[in-house]
Amino acid sequence: MSISFVLNGKPTTLDVDPNMPLLWAVREVAGLHGTKFGCGMSLCGACTVHLDGAAVRSCVLPLSAVAGRHVTTIEGLKSARAKAVQTAWIDLQVPQCGYCQSGQVMSATALLEKNPAPTDADIDAAMSGNICRCATYSRIRAAIHRAAVTIKA
Amino acid sequence: MSIEITVPQNTRRGFLKGAGAAAAAALTIGFEWAATPRRAMAAAPVAGAVFAPNAFLRIGTDDSVTIIAKHVEMGQGAYTGIATVLAEELDADWSRVRVESAPADAKRYNNFLFGTMQGTGGSSAMANSWTQLREAGGKARAMLLTSAGARWGVPVAELTVEKGVVHHPASRRRATFGSLAGAAAKLPVPDAVTLKNPKDFRLIGTRVPRVDVPAKSNGTAGFTLDVELPGMLVALLKRPPLFGATVKSFDATAAGAIPGVVKVVQVPRGVAVIARSFWAAKQGRDALVVEWDDVNAEKRSSATLMEEYRQLADKPGLPARKDGDAASAIAAASRKVSASFEFPYLAHAPMEPLDAVVKLTRDSCEIWAGDQFQTMDQMNAAKTAGLEPAQVSINTLYAGGSFGRRANMGSDYIVEAVSIAKAYGADGTPIKLQWTREDDIHGGLYRPLYFHKLEAGLDAQGRLSGWRHVIVGQSIMADTAFAPVMIKDGIDGTSVEGAANLPYAIPNIDVELSTTRNGVPVLWWRVVGSSHNAFAVEAFIDEVAQAAGEDGFTFRRKLLDKHPRMKAVLELAAEKAGWSGAPLPKGRGRGIAVAEAFNTLVAQVAEVTVGADGKVTVDRVVCAVDCGIAINPDVITAQMEGGIGFGLGAALYGAITLKDGRVEQDNFNGYRVLRLNEMPKVEVHIVPSTEPPTGVGEPGVAPVGPAVANAVFAATGKRVRVLPFGGSLAG
Numbered sequence A: 001m002s003i004s005f006v007l008n009g010k011p012t013t014l015d016v017d018p019n020m021p022l023l024w025a026v027r028e029v030a031g032l033h034g035t036k037f038g039c040g041m042s043l044c045g046a047c048t049v050h051l052d053g054a055a056v057r058s059c060v061l062p063l064s065a066v067a068g069r070h071v072t073t074i075e076g077l078k079s080a081r082a083k084a085v086q087t088a089w090i091d092l093q094v095p096q097c098g099y100c101q102s103g104q105v106m107s108a109t110a111l112l113e114k115n116p117a118p119t120d121a122d123i124d125a126a127m128s129g130n131i132c133r134c135a136t137y138s139r140i141r142a143a144i145h146r147a148a149v150t151i152k153a
Numbered sequence B: 001m002s003i004e005i006t007v008p009q010n011t012r013r014g015f016l017k018g019a020g021a022a023a024a025a026a027l028t029i030g031f032e033w034a035a036t037p038r039r040a041m042a043a044a045p046v047a048g049a050v051f052a053p054n055a056f057l058r059i060g061t062d063d064s065v066t067i068i069a070k071h072v073e074m075g076q077g078a079y080t081g082i083a084t085v086l087a088e089e090l091d092a093d094w095s096r097v098r099v100e101s102a103p104a105d106a107k108r109y110n111n112f113l114f115g116t117m118q119g120t121g122g123s124s125a126m127a128n129s130w131t132q133l134r135e136a137g138g139k140a141r142a143m144l145l146t147s148a149g150a151r152w153g154v155p156v157a158e159l160t161v162e163k164g165v166v167h168h169p170a171s172r173r174r175a176t177f178g179s180l181a182g183a184a185a186k187l188p189v190p191d192a193v194t195l196k197n198p199k200d201f202r203l204i205g206t207r208v209p210r211v212d213v214p215a216k217s218n219g220t221a222g223f224t225l226d227v228e229l230p231g232m233l234v235a236l237l238k239r240p241p242l243f244g245a246t247v248k249s250f251d252a253t254a255a256g257a258i259p260g261v262v263k264v265v266q267v268p269r270g271v272a273v274i275a276r277s278f279w280a281a282k283q284g285r286d287a288l289v290v291e292w293d294d295v296n297a298e299k300r301s302s303a304t305l306m307e308e309y310r311q312l313a314d315k316p317g318l319p320a321r322k323d324g325d326a327a328s329a330i331a332a333a334s335r336k337v338s339a340s341f342e343f344p345y346l347a348h349a350p351m352e353p354l355d356a357v358v359k360l361t362r363d364s365c366e367i368w369a370g371d372q373f374q375t376m377d378q379m380n381a382a383k384t385a386g387l388e389p390a391q392v393s394i395n396t397l398y399a400g401g402s403f404g405r406r407a408n409m410g411s412d413y414i415v416e417a418v419s420i421a422k423a424y425g426a427d428g429t430p431i432k433l434q435w436t437r438e439d440d441i442h443g444g445l446y447r448p449l450y451f452h453k454l455e456a457g458l459d460a461q462g463r464l465s466g467w468r469h470v471i472v473g474q475s476i477m478a479d480t481a482f483a484p485v486m487i488k489d490g491i492d493g494t495s496v497e498g499a500a501n502l503p504y505a506i507p508n509i510d511v512e513l514s515t516t517r518n519g520v521p522v523l524w525w526r527v528v529g530s531s532h533n534a535f536a537v538e539a540f541i542d543e544v545a546q547a548a549g550e551d552g553f554t555f556r557r558k559l560l561d562k563h564p565r566m567k568a569v570l571e572l573a574a575e576k577a578g579w580s581g582a583p584l585p586k587g588r589g590r591g592i593a594v595a596e597a598f599n600t601l602v603a604q605v606a607e608v609t610v611g612a613d614g615k616v617t618v619d620r621v622v623c624a625v626d627c628g629i630a631i632n633p634d635v636i637t638a639q640m641e642g643g644i645g646f647g648l649g650a651a652l653y654g655a656i657t658l659k660d661g662r663v664e665q666d667n668f669n670g671y672r673v674l675r676l677n678e679m680p681k682v683e684v685h686i687v688p689s690t691e692p693p694t695g696v697g698e699p700g701v702a703p704v705g706p707a708v709a710n711a712v713f714a715a716t717g718k719r720v721r722v723l724p725f726g727g728s729l730a731g
């Protein structure tokens, strides 16, 4: 069975088991490797992508659920806010091992797209689902605030 | 051919530190795979004449400077640190520097602290590379200068170097490294070189941006998970539910019927489902029916083990340190203090679940992994495949965290992958073994469970006169290849580090170890022995200080006169935290703790708020660190921040428990780790130093647990003696 959706702005049809989680369809079928596997149970956020602009965990989302919708992975980030996030990530030297960081960047971008000036409480709410075992949390918070400043400027 | 591993006997302590650091030292150098994930893993040779005066450096005619890292990058910043040190003495243009991971080659790339082994651990990457890389850079620079001097017919003394360009100021001539590379390559490598005076450092001591951060911010950094080779298959392994159980029989009918499943094979560690995709392999494994033989399996519960340990703590152990006569001093003391502490098994849970890609033929084995123990892995892979170590090559990739897990003496995940490739037919088909998070949490090689019992005596003047510390738990080194060297007179140094080297001046000290044995596989976990010993020592000394009627800072300070570096970090942390300032309001508290790990000294002051409901919030941690010369202050700061978050998560929530031998946690729901909303504000202060650099990957983990426990006491009057304490004192 094939599922059609828009992946990073491009109409895409994947001919695979519709129950396959979006994570594996994106990684192994579409060949985009930026989205990571961390838990497979919606517990860590490593697999975060945007579905119609909202941050979702692709490890538990069956491919069938995205039919006709817009999926953005880290490879497809283009907006000014996404760039502000990635620039802040580099300026503040956020990543350590880096494995969680695609998911962090996706969650942070989704937050800033909705709320360009998040408070610490907003950041807690939006980012606490993304585990970082290297505990880069202080810098993630600081980088989101930094990106918010850039967006405003 | 076989590789002999020799551990220098006279540096046992050094090795111990190195080995322990395996868990924490995340400094890995790997091939730069950042720009295009699909690019070949091995760095392509630089076109044109190349100047490669040693195993760590290549300069291309295009002025590119490639620095080869013998340590894995697992987050600790090793690639950046290594490149900085070499580029400093070379006077390279940092913007032209790239880092590539070294192949597995124990002759050229051994870790000096591990003897003849290549590997990363014990927070040793910078400490063991420091002189080697400075000399490598300095000698290359000298050769470039010699070739420039010869080209222009001027004395070398008249030349200067800046950012990859040699200048002759008198004649205003200049030449880039690349233009000199061909000629320099023909020169002999000098025997000796004068290294820079540290006051002339331009890169060392500055916040050089990490080489891996851009690729790790846009999803292009390549991990083992991302390796894709033509015809590659994905394998998931079904392992026994109890440690020590084996396969009795299996039925692959249902698994084989899943579309995409290619083959089901039995291997020593279980039954593997090999498929065309992760999803097919996962479904196949779920459908696989295995009957296990658990006759020899460990079937006890962790609570039962702890009860046994508790009893053992009342019996004498083997001496790990004996100064004076602690028993008599405590018996004669005017005040006695005693307490016991309990520590659970802990999983490392690196963010990237273990994975390895193996391409096995009849006469070769190529491995892709976030490899931390190349020489060991090469030997174990060879043995499994029936090859010689020289026939095994390893591509070391970025590791998505490790905390010690990827450095293990049995090379568990590598051996599994090789055994699966062998059972598949060793026909050159690349096979990726992927662990799931459940495999990781259930997978053993935990930080051991420990029970600690401490007693101390204060004499009539209130001075700490006797200290007795009994440690009960499994040995990490027992039954491994390292045991003969690492275990001396029954004492595994990794079981007592952080306790036997207690920094305080106490006239009578007795540290004893009771080593237990059971079927739960154990391993070093970030900061190793100090992950429990520092807690027991630093929480207990706080209890002793309280008995003496003194605050934790003043009491410790008086006992550190013979340990000026430790005293300095203690004072710095206290000063920056405002220790002697206004007391915190009701419900809040401050606690202090110190630790020395892998020759790095750390002090931390934690501030907590305890709600009426008993909920503990850690608001702030002030950290002072002395790690010798600070190669990169920002990387040091990041490692302290990360170590604090990692250690705090363990103190609050970390526990692997066993019920009748079965691990009760499965994923990040049962095995909780710290999350962003729980991260305290962290302030890091680095002590200026001219001592050689020591590691920072692990030491920051050690003091945070006891600092928080001592702060909780200050806020509530309640002592935390059983870990984890759940972030709540209620109930």
Ligand code: FES
Residues within 6 Å of the ligand: A036, A037, A038, A039, A040, A041, A042, A043, A044, A045, A046, A047, A048, A057, A058, A059, A060
């Ligand atoms: S992999 Fe999807 S939330 Fe962890």
Ligand code: FES
Residues within 6 Å of the ligand: A095, A096, A097, A098, A099, A100, A101, A131, A132, A133, A134, A135, A136, B075, B351, B400, B401
């Ligand atoms: S950077 Fe390593 S898990 Fe987040």
